């Protein structure tokens with residue numbers, strides 16, 4: 465049964481809930497369709513399986529709803545409970561909620577600000593990785609190259625750098641990092657939030673991918689645990705201060721009873737899980753769009769050259785001066801809609817949105833995919849046009865509707881890190897290479913495959929060294 469005064473939505477039937485009354489061939493297409501918003505408006509009440517679920521399609525309503533405290537829980541995903549919970553409780557950042565989550569998040573944000581983006585040293589790590597990538601790409605020029613996974617190692621290296629192995633970087637053929645990366649990829653590509661509507665899937669662990677997810681998760685913990693142990697040993701032997709994330713967390717544990725090794729392990733898993741495929745996929749989408757829209761690629765290159773001639777090098781400190789490159793990155797976020805929605809939220813108490821009743825435990829999603837393609841917010845949304853993010857005075861426009869990192873109290877803690885990395889990698893690549901259509905394969909079209917997010921379908925390009 466639908467709850468009383470629930471937001472408007474399609475009728476429901478037993479077991480499947482609203483699904484038979486939603487248009488589209490797949491569950492993803494049914495949920496993110498324009499049809500639902502056209503029929504029911506900005507706040508839509510659905511029943512999925514037997515669970516109440518509210519989809520917010522208006523960006524202003526989403527911003528307001530998510531900035532309060534009522535809707536910042538995370539649903540108790542029955543499949544994630546099997547894989548990540550201890551005694552029925554979630555730890556870390558991604559899946560947890562409540563006071564413990566708030567505490568861990570506050571500490572993580574503080575340390576990430578100190579070491580992640582605020583310090584030039586992490587910018588140096590990004591520049592170093594970007595230069596290695598340029599060297600790697602130089603071995604692939606003048607032929608068709610399959611773009612799939614090229615950015616994973618440099619992106620994971622930057623994360624390892626921040627978490628705790630500042631003096632070690634993995635090379636492109638290191639078997640251990642390749643295996644680690646493949647696990648992250650499997651988790652992200654095979655995942656999908658919508659499976660959680662159907663708790664029954666946990667009784668079919670092979671069919672639902674639960675067994676693979678469980679094994680992958682176990683394997684991911686191994687190198688993280690090794691680093692935690694190495695930090696503990698180093699601290700015990702030298703008693704010296706450690707300024708990377710793992711080191712700072714271990715030191716905090718000595719005085720703060722809410723911090724413990726289990727939380728630390730879960731946070732590290734979350735940072736890798738949320739911070740690798742997202743960034744590398746955005747970079748892949750960027751290469752696809754730059755190849756498709758040569759004029760945009762040329763304008764990025766001209767900006768980089770112009771600033772270089774004025775003495776402005778590609779660096780985190782100078783990031784804001786590269787207006788057109790940053791506008792292009794925003795347009796990649798909009799056009800790809802890598803994140804079609806926020807990660808599902810949960811009502812922590814009975815509450816209201818726009819006068820409708822939202823009962824405790826209701827799942828909440830937004831529809832950023834729809835907003836990103838809505839002509840009310842983005843003129844001619846089908847065009848790839850970075851200039852929509854630049855005003856008449858040549859400054860970057862902050863567009864409140866484009867929110868790839870979410871909004872409100874659970875907004876992505878990795879936004880600055882991600883934007884910094886994407887900028888540095890992309891600017892360095894555009895400076896060195898020209899990306900053109902492949903010779904013997906179909907040209908990229910920005911095609912998407914669904915996993916935990918909308919991910920780029922592998923495509924071919926030709927890489928030419930700029931003279």
Ligand code: HEM
Pocket residue numbers: 557558559569623734735736738739740742743746802803805806807808868869870871874875876877878879881882
């Ligand atoms: C292109 C890159 C990225 C995009 C588009 C992205 C987007 C998002 C979105 C939409 C959310 C959900 C917000 C919500 O539920 O309301 C999120 C959460 C999160 N992201 Fe990111 N993200 C990116 C990169 C990163 C990076 C680099 C890191 C860390 C190193 C990271 C760590 C996290 C974590 C830990 C959460 C969960 C936060 C919580 O629930 O408190 N993300 N991200």
